């Protein structure tokens with residue numbers, strides 16, 4: 001059995017926070033083990049609207065090394081990044097991200113401080129989904145926008161995102177995901193609604209032609225395309241009630 005945070009039978013410690021320090025030199029490598037995070041950050045950035053006012057704040061939960069930063073240029077936000085990894089936050093700060101060393105389950109920022117809250121590839125790493133959603137919604141001001149991308153708790157996702165992707169270069173480092181933490185979409189939507197944010201989900205996947213061109217060195221990055229199912233990788237977009 002795979003168990004949360006434990007050594008699984010494939011001898012990998014899953015969802016180990018130390019992985020991000022061990023792989024710290026990989027964050028900004030477009031062909032490194034975090035390559036797919038760059039493609040996802042571009043897709044996530046497209047969901048972020050221009051800042052609605054001067055001094056608008058975007059809180060990036062589990063910001064890592066700040067890969068979202070280039071996709072916010074010109075949008076007008078003060079980009080605040082929350083993460084547990086010091087080495088990642090140091091790199092994020094080099095990309096104009098204001099770093100906050102904290103757990104996304106207990107964020108030391110004021111209620112309603114954010115015009116936008118982003119949770120990109122973080123919800124599938126936390127042991128308490130309702131609490132993470134409550135924090136995200138607490139930080140959002142009324143009328144603020146919530147942008148999420150994460151992995152669905154399905155057998156198909158376990159096979160594709162863990163069984164397959166962790167064996168292919170650039171898609172996901174070995175051990176990064178714990179199947180027990182993949183996100184139940186019904187719980188996610190319900191918890192967002194409970195805190196006043198009505199979330200719409202849509203599935204995405206890498207373009208297969210881009211992926212082939214990227215693998216063979218003919219493309220620098222891979223576009224994420226919409227798909228009719230949210231059963232693997234999906235984005236969520238919603239607004240908190242005014």
Ligand SMILES: C[S@@+](CC[C@H](N)C(=O)[O-])C[C@H]1O[C@@H](n2cnc3c(N)ncnc32)[C@H](O)[C@@H]1O
Nearest residue numbers: 037062063064067083084085103104120121125
């Ligand atoms: C898969 S990476 C995603 C990083 C970034 N959002 C991106 O897409 O490039 C997950 C990040 O979440 C951070 N993380 C994991 N659990 C966390 C927690 N409970 N609180 C804060 N950060 C956490 C890790 O340190 C890592 O930087």
